[in-house]
Amino acid sequence: MIDLVNSMLGVQVLFWTLVLCLGPTVCASDGGRPQVVGPRQPIVAALGDDVILPCHVEPPLSVKEMTVTWWKHDPEDPQCKNKYVHHYQDNQDVEDMKLSAYVGRTTLFTDGLKHGNVSLKITNLKLSDQGIYTCFIIELKTQQRGATIVLDVEPNSVKMMTPNPTDPQSPDPMNGMDIKGEKEVL
Numbered sequence: 001m002i003d004l005v006n007s008m009l010g011v012q013v014l015f016w017t018l019v020l021c022l023g024p025t026v027c028a029s030d031g032g033r034p035q036v037v038g039p040r041q042p043i044v045a046a047l048g049d050d051v052i053l054p055c056h057v058e059p060p061l062s063v064k065e066m067t068v069t070w071w072k073h074d075p076e077d078p079q080c081k082n083k084y085v086h087h088y089q090d091n092q093d094v095e096d097m098k099l100s101a102y103v104g105r106t107t108l109f110t111d112g113l114k115h116g117n118v119s120l121k122i123t124n125l126k127l128s129d130q131g132i133y134t135c136f137i138i139e140l141k142t143q144q145r146g147a148t149i150v151l152d153v154e155p156n157s158v159k160m161m162t163p164n165p166t167d168p169q170s171p172d173p174m175n176g177m178d179i180k181g182e183k184e185v186l
Helices: 002-021 110-115
Strands: 035-037 043-046 051-053 056-058 068-072 084-089 106-108 120-122 131-137 146-154
Touching: 035 131, 043 051, 051 146, 084 106, 084 120, 106 110
Parallel strands: 035 146, 043 146
Antiparallel strands: 035 056, 051 120, 068 084, 068 131, 106 120, 131 146
16 A cells, blocks of 8 residues: 555656646756757858847757847946847737847747747848847746857958849940950050
């Protein structure tokens, strides 16, 4: 009889452990704790381009019901963590908490949230976008709830357009040049 009671207690403890671990907060063994991961190398993009700051949760985990916050570090502003680049909460983007410079320019891939993709897209890059960004998920009950991503905006990068020889509107790059690449004098 005592063995049966001990077995039932063991099953109940296992049951409640699973319920708590699979609930709204995340629980995993030390080796498999979910963590927010970003690239180790800076992301380099050209002025005016769109860029994706890659970030995800490992192992893959749905974060659709969690709060995802992106902010940009400003070493001259001690309140920078309260100034969001992007804030997602209660299954929607929260626009009124966003820095005005990022309104209408940032997007999360909401379909990817169910797989742990919390990457941020920034459109029409400005020089002021260069800096250090952090993605943070408070509901992850682990030490690694955030990742830092460095964005380097190249001000002198220009998108190169290659002339299309089959397009009659495309200028001939050799027009008016001799074989040495020097301008012909007429």
